Amino acid sequence: MSAPVKLAGFAALLLLVFGVAVAAGDVIGPDRQAPAIPQPGMGEHGEAVDPIRGLSIAEDGLSLAVAQTSPELVFSVVEDGAPVRDFEVEHEKRMHVIVVRRDGTGFQHLHPELGADGAWRTPLTVSDPGAYRVFADFKHDGTAYTLAADLTVDGAATYRDFPAPSVVDTTDGYEVRMRADGEALAFDITRDGQAVETEPYLGAGGHLVALREGDLAFLHVHPNDDGVAFEADLEPEKRYHLYLQFKHEGRVHTAEFTR
Known part of the structure; x- marks a missing residue:
């Protein structure tokens, strides 16, 4: 067999293997590919x-x-x-x-x-x-x-589409609103129209986890000293699931957002 024919056959085999791998990934679930991990940034307060x-x-x-x-x-x-x-x-x-x-x-x-x-x-x-x-x-x-x-x-999984951007969530009778506070993310919590002062939870006014769309890269952000606010170095071109946990009247509540 000539060299060009052999190379063409090898290329076809690679395309077949690659196609099977992509199909398998679609069956497993949302995107698992992980981009390079960025270096640490600096928060608003240095x-x-x-x-x-x-x-x-x-x-x-x-x-x-x-x-x-x-x-x-x-x-x-x-x-x-x-x-x-x-x-x-x-x-x-x-x-x-x-x-x-x-x-x-x-x-x-x-x-x-x-x-x-x-x-x-x-x-x-x-x-x-x-x-x-x-x-x-x-x-x-x-x-x-x-x-x-x-x-x-195990079982037939039906995955949800990534939610549209959202800055308000209602959980357990509380309304939680997310807003930008300089480079930080702040959260205003009310119940029945009245502002709620959270109780200490894990050493702060709240706890926030950010997971990037697709690969679920994890960003464990740091709370500020004032209220329910966090330094969050989120990539502006990426979308994130945000999970805020706060404690009030002895119970921990979770609000979810999309950014």
């Missing part, structure tokens, strides 16, 4: 803003090892083949776990407990079929990490 994280199961020699997902999520952070046991307190907890379906629905924020075996455990219920992303957000040796893994709930 402090460093976290880079986007949560695109990898491993970083700097640390890896996320998930042993079980239901009815209890069991996982370890592993370094050199052994579970890591020394974690620093960040936002009043040594470990924050975020679980969300690939289309941004089903958001959960959990705080597992570390066992004597070096494994973290927390009850987990995910009922809607589909592909989910699990984020382990923690601090180790003075560095903040977000490692992520996938889990799947």
Whole structure:
């Protein structure tokens, strides 16, 4: 067979393999491709803003090892083949776990407990079929990490389209309105038309998680000292799911937005 014929056949094979891979990705769910992680920016008051994280199961020699997902999520952070046991307190907890379906629905924020075996455990219920992303957000040796893994709930999944931009959400009888405050994002919370003063939650007036459309890159933003406001270095050309959690009258409530 001539060289040109061989090259043409090889190119056709590559196109076939690539087409199968794309089709498989469409079946799995929304876009999983991850662009390069941007470097940290600077907030309005000169402090460093976290880079986007949560695109990898491993970083700097640390890896996320998930042993079980239901009815209890069991996982370890592993370094050199052994579970890591020394974690620093960040936002009043040594470990924050975020679980969300690939289309941004089903958001959960959990705080597992570390066992004597070096494994973290927390009850987990995910009922809607589909592909989910699990984020382990923690601090180790003075560095903040977000490692992520996938889990799947069997069944026919119907993924929702990314919502239109929204700055107002109603949850549990509260109306929450998002607005720009300089380079920060601020949230005004009312109930029955009256302003609500939130109670401390995880060391602040609220807790905000931003997940980028498609790859669900994770941005754990920092709260300001004044009210429910956060330094959020969101890329202007990208769209995000935003999840605000606040505490009032002893209960934690979650409001969701699209930007």
